[in-house]
Amino acid sequence: MVMGAPLPALPDRRVLQAAADWFARLGDERAGPDDTRRWQAWLNATPEHRRAWDAVSAISARFEAVAGQPALDALTQAGQGRRRALRTLALLAGAGGVSAVAWNQPATRRLRADLRTDVGQTREATLEDGSRLWLNTASAANLRFDAATRRVVLIDGETLIETHPDARPFLLDVGYAQLQALGTRFAVLRDGGRAWLDVYAGAVRIQPADAGGRVAQAGTRTAFSARAIGQPEPLDPARDAWTRGELVADGMPLARFAAEVARYRRGFVTCTPEIAQLPLVGVFPLADTDRILRALEATLPVRARRVLPGWVRLEAA
Numbered sequence: 318m319v320m321g322a323p324l325p326a327l328p329d330r331r332v333l334q335a336a337a338d339w340f341a342r343l344g345d346e347r348a349g350p351d352d353t354r355r356w357q358a359w360l361n362a363t364p365e366h367r368r369a370w371d372a373v374s375a376i377s378a379r380f381e382a383v384a385g386q387p388a389l390d391a392l393t394q395a396g397q398g399r400r401r402a403l404r405t406l407a408l409l410a411g412a413g414g415v416s417a418v419a420w421n422q423p424a425t426r427r428l429r430a431d432l433r434t435d436v437g438q439t440r441e442a443t444l445e446d447g448s449r450l451w452l453n454t455a456s457a458a459n460l461r462f463d464a465a466t467r468r469v470v471l472i473d474g475e476t477l478i479e480t481h482p483d484a485r486p487f488l489l490d491v492g493y494a495q496l497q498a499l500g501t502r503f504a505v506l507r508d509g510g511r512a513w514l515d516v517y518a519g520a521v522r523i524q525p526a527d528a529g530g531r532v533a534q535a536g537t538r539t540a541f542s543a544r545a546i547g548q549p550e551p552l553d554p555a556r557d558a559w560t561r562g563e564l565v566a567d568g569m570p571l572a573r574f575a576a577e578v579a580r581y582r583r584g585f586v587t588c589t590p591e592i593a594q595l596p597l598v599g600v601f602p603l604a605d606t607d608r609i610l611r612a613l614e615a616t617l618p619v620r621a622r623r624v625l626p627g628w629v630r631l632e633a634a
Contacts, residue, residue, distance in 0.1 A: 335359070336369035353624065430457035430472055437581045437606070439559060447481035451560045453506075454581050454603075477504035477560055480519075493543035494525040499532070504557060514539045515552050564601045564609070571595040571619070575631055582606040584627025592619055592633050 339356050360366055432452055434440050440452045444460065446467055452458065456474025468488045469478065479502045480487045487498040491507050501519025505512055514521060516533050524530040526543045533539045537549035538556075555565035564581075566574055572593035579586035581603050595617060601609045610621040610629060618634045 332365050332369040336366070339370070431459045433457040434474070436583055437603070439562065439603075441560070444481075446483045446485075448487065449479040449481075451477040453477075453559050471505055471507050473507060475504065475506040477557055478502070494523060494541055496524070497522040501535070511540060511542050514541065515556055517552070517554070517557065558600075559603060562603050564603050566597040566599055566601070568596045568598060571597055571617070571631065578606055578609055584629070586610075586629050586631070588631045589633065592631060595619070
């Protein structure tokens with residue numbers, strides 16, 4: 318594997334950890350102007366802090382060279398997953414283990430998958446049994462069909478499947494749980510150790526690795542992990558609009574909308590707390606996220622501010 322020029326010498330691991338934590342904090346949807354000011358003060362406090370920040374940037378750039386896309390694509394979703402990934406990145410970089418970790422990142426595993434999409438892309442495929450499969454942005458799946466079983470392994474991201482009648486069971490594997498389609502149209506979004514099942518038609522049996530199974534019925538959305546299955550919630554029937562290249566908002570809070578848009582572009586899209594609950598209505602083209610941001614500025618009292626390269630923050634106008 319060609320790695321390019323060597324990384325710059327890394328600072329003390331604790332300082333590198335702090336730089337990674339700051340990177341994660343600034344990318345959080347709850348980050349505000351005070352966070353930016355405190356980060357700037359930390360950055361300017363010592364040359365070591367500046368060097369640690371540059372090292373984190375260099376490491377993420379190295380992941381881009383290895384994986385063919387920014388390694389931080391996996392970190393654009395809100396929550397603890399981003400923090401954990403960045404902390405792990407910093408620790409392993411300090412130990413000199415960047416190359417090995419990069420090879421096991423979701424972005425890299427996507428490159429080796431049977432079916433895959435880049436950030437901002439979607440894909441439709443007809444499987445050998447006649448079933449149809451769609452992949453959402455930054456997603457990947459492997460196909461394992463044999464005489465006894467039809468199996469799709471969702472490596473990363475989101476897939477929607479319409480099964481075709483066949484004597485063999487149709488299974489979808491997310492690593493820590495297995496789902497069996499019971500004559501159905503369904504979608505699964507995998508985000509680290511959690512996943513969500515949307516059932517549009519028929520039913521799907523969820524079998525976590527370390528918990529009892531349950532059948533999810535049409536019209537429901539169910540969260541699950543290796544150890545538990547959540548209570549089903551009503552399914553928004555417009556959630557599958559991404560298969561048509563659209564994002565449909567019908568009263569969607571702006572913070573959630575920003576998180577959805579972020580999935581289709583490189584970097585971060587965040588929202589300040591004072592406008593997070595603004596309701597949004599409309600149909601937006603996922604192929605042009607810059608156009609979406611301009612539409613928000615034209616229809617809502619917000620502005621899209623470029624805080625850092627690759628980071629857009631929605632603020633009150």
